[in-house]
Amino acid sequence: MTTKPFHVAIVGGGITGLALAISLHRRGVSFTIYEQAAAFGEIGAGVGMHANAVRAMKICDEGLLAGFERVATRNxxxxxxxxxxxxxxxxxxxxxxxxxxxxxxxxxxxxxxxHAACHRARFLEEMVPLLPEGSARFGKRLKTIEGNNDDSDRALTLVFEDGTTAQADAVLGCDGIKSRTRAVLVGDDHPERAKPxxxxxxxxxxxxxxxxxxxxxxxxxxxxxxxxxxxxxxxxxxxxxxxxxxxxxxxxxxxxxxxxxxxxxxxxxxxxxxxxxxxxxxxxxxxxxxxxxxxxxxxxxxxxLAEHPLPQFYKGRVCLVGDAAHASTPHHGAGAGMCIEDVAYLSELMGTVNDKRELPAAFAAFDASRRGRDQWLVASSRRAAELYEWQARGRDFEGIADEVRARQAYIWNIDLDVGIAAAKKDLRRRLALGMPAAAEPDASVPFPPDIDYHLRENS
Ligand SMILES: Cc1cc2nc3c(=O)[nH]c(=O)nc-3n(C[C@H](O)[C@H](O)[C@H](O)COP(=O)(O)OP(=O)(O)OC[C@H]3O[C@@H](n4cnc5c(N)ncnc54)[C@H](O)[C@@H]3O)c2cc1C
Incomplete structure (x- = not known):
């Protein structure tokens, strides 16, 4: 496979960062992962992956799906x-x-x-061998990113807490709920959005x-x-x-x-x-x-991030992915699943770009195609807990069942192929127009979603 003429930095080596690395590698995008810890590692125990997350893994990389299937447990x-x-x-x-x-x-x-679930550490052990040799740097805690405020195509500089720096054509912030990349993007103008x-x-x-x-x-x-x-x-x-x-x-x-x-x-x-x-x-x-x-x-x-949803997942050549963009409570069992869906969309979009100057357009198309669904999940997850804990509808179990089913159906049954095809079409439109031209951000969180997602026919 030809390697794309640009190099990206992935900040954070959790589920999102590793899945993104694997998926980009398959599409000829070269990258370096910068992880603050001394080694890859997952805290916590089990993680459930919803049906669309499993489908998204297949789009990312067959090896990723095979690795998950090796460690997945079902009923x-x-x-x-x-x-x-x-x-x-x-x-x-x-x-x-x-x-x-x-x-x-x-x-x-x-x-x-x-229901497919696995132990987090076992999934990680399946992902790491899929990375190319030498593609990760450890003990690299991002402090700031320089050079993203001008329109030039000079490389961005990542500055780490240990005083070292690194260069990349774009930065993908996969640094989780406490994301430093998010703080760098929105911190000055909207400090409340930086914090969960x-x-x-x-x-x-x-x-x-x-x-x-x-x-x-x-x-x-x-x-x-x-x-x-x-x-x-x-x-x-x-x-x-x-x-x-x-x-x-x-x-x-x-x-x-x-x-x-x-x-x-x-x-x-x-x-x-x-x-x-x-x-x-x-x-x-x-x-x-x-x-x-x-x-x-x-x-x-x-x-x-329910209380202060981000108005945009990207700025210039820096893009947030996974929990860094939309950390959610886990009541739909879908936070990590949405991260993998993000990865499928973003890597498909970046895989069609052949010039680093087109990366902001890819990020804009990613933002337009993912933000509504991702942020809906964050809000809906809070509602789900109120249903389970008899706060929203008391003990009206029929009403609870109907509402939870409707919400879960939206999570499980989106046709990812249709969504990704629409996102790519949007990217081509943006490139034809000459740039990202991101629409005025709308941070509202609709339910039912008013985005043109297509439910799978067999849902
Ligand atoms: C109790 C609980 C249960 C859950 N259960 C489920 C479930 O069943 N199903 C599901 O789909 N989701 C579930 N989730 C959500 C899921 O865990 C997250 O969505 C997912 O793990 C997020 O992955 P991530 O890679 O985006 O972030 P993280 O896993 O947080 O990874 C971020 C990585 O970035 C690194 N990092 C952070 N800051 C920096 C920095 N400044 N510089 C460099 N590196 C940095 C970190 O060390 C880490 O390796 C649950 C969450 C919780 C809290």
Whole structure:
């Protein structure tokens, strides 16, 4: 494959940065990844990938999809293969290991692909070998970017905290929720947009050996994905590690502020007893699982960009991708999935560009095609938690089921091929016009979305 006549810097080597690197490599775009840590690494346990995320991986790179499939775990029972979550009453005192006594309130059918989840670290281990040798620099914490304010096509300069610098024709900020790239782009004019806000929810996360989980919940509820609803709290359980481990994510709503205001510290130490106290009022199923977790745990704050959505994901030759652009709470199980969708769009757009002066137009087409969907997810995710925790519609389970289904359908069933083809057409139009000419930004977050996304015919 011919290599494009430009070189880009990818700031951040999380799921977004690595997927983008792999996808750009396949399209002949040369890059260097700058990661602040000493090595690639993922914190946290399981991550679920929705059906469109899996389709997006295929567009990015067959190897990426194959790597995910090697580590992905789906519902164990064939009868549950299309199920995203069975939704149960977490406060019920009926035993989950006698399924007929505790029937689901409703079931969320996740298209034909159901629920695919993996351990984050295992997915990362699959991605790293797909990168070309020597394409990453570690211990490089971005401080600022110079040269993006003039119209010249001189290389941009990345300045790192260790005093070193690097040059690139464009910078792709994949540096996550606390993105420094975002702060560099919007910080001076709109400092409030640079910082994520606390959603007044935090989570306890635990991994439970499957045998212990089966002892607590019985086989059906352990081998398949469950969502346990309740007032002001809810919990998710789903198998990872090819069914050897149950991933537990237990969400708590609180009026208290998070002790670390600016999201610099997203995790704080906690104990299993804290979790048990926070879930008082829940039934023996969820409490039984919490008792199986390690005595020392962590609380993870859920911050997002819902309160100050960015008016644009790019400026000049710097573009934000993934959580850096649209960090979301995880209530749709789709934050990372949207990052992979971003990567599919952006790499397809950049792969059609043959001159570095055309990169801003590619970023403009990316922004126009992705921002509405990405920011809708951020807002809708907050709403989803209110539904699960009986704040938005009380215990109207039929209404909750209808609304969650409508929202999930929009997440799962978009036709990515149609969306990418439209984005490429938009890019050609912009290039024919002579430049990005970004429309006046609109930060509103519509639902139902008013963007011309096409639902798949079989949705
Ligand atoms: C509790 C929880 C559960 C979730 N569950 C799901 C789920 O089931 N499904 C789903 O789709 N999504 C889920 N998400 C969302 C998902 O985790 C994120 O959307 C995704 O991990 C974001 O990836 P990223 O690569 O954009 O950012 P990150 O993973 O944050 O990666 C950013 C990288 O950039 C590096 N970096 C940061 N700053 C700098 C700097 N200045 N210079 C250089 N490098 C830097 C970091 O070290 C890191 O490696 C969940 C999120 C949470 C909090």
């Amino acid at each position: 164990a029972w064939p009868s549950k293969s299309a199920v995203w979550f069975d939704v149960l009453d977490g406060t019920s005192t009926e035993p989950a290991n006698v399924p007929e006594k505790l029937a689901p309130l409703f079931t969320l059918i996740g298209h034909t692909d159901g 806000a606390y959603s007044h929810k935090f989570v306890y996360r635990g991994l439970i050996p499957m045998a212990d989980a089966v002892a607590a919940l019985g086989e059906e509820r352990s081998a398949n994905a469950m969502l346990w609803m309740g007032p002001e709290r809810h919990a998710l359980t789903f198998p990872v590690n090819h069914g050897q481990t149950l991933n537990l994510v237990a969400f708590v709503t609180t009026p208290e502020p998070w002790p670390s205001k600016d999201a610099q510290q997203l995790t704080l130490p906690a104990t299993r007893n804290d979790a048990l106290r926070d879930f008082e009022g829940f039934g023996p199923n969820v409490l039984g699982l919490l008792r199986q977790t390690a005595p020392q745990m962590e609380r993870w704050a859920l911050f997002d």
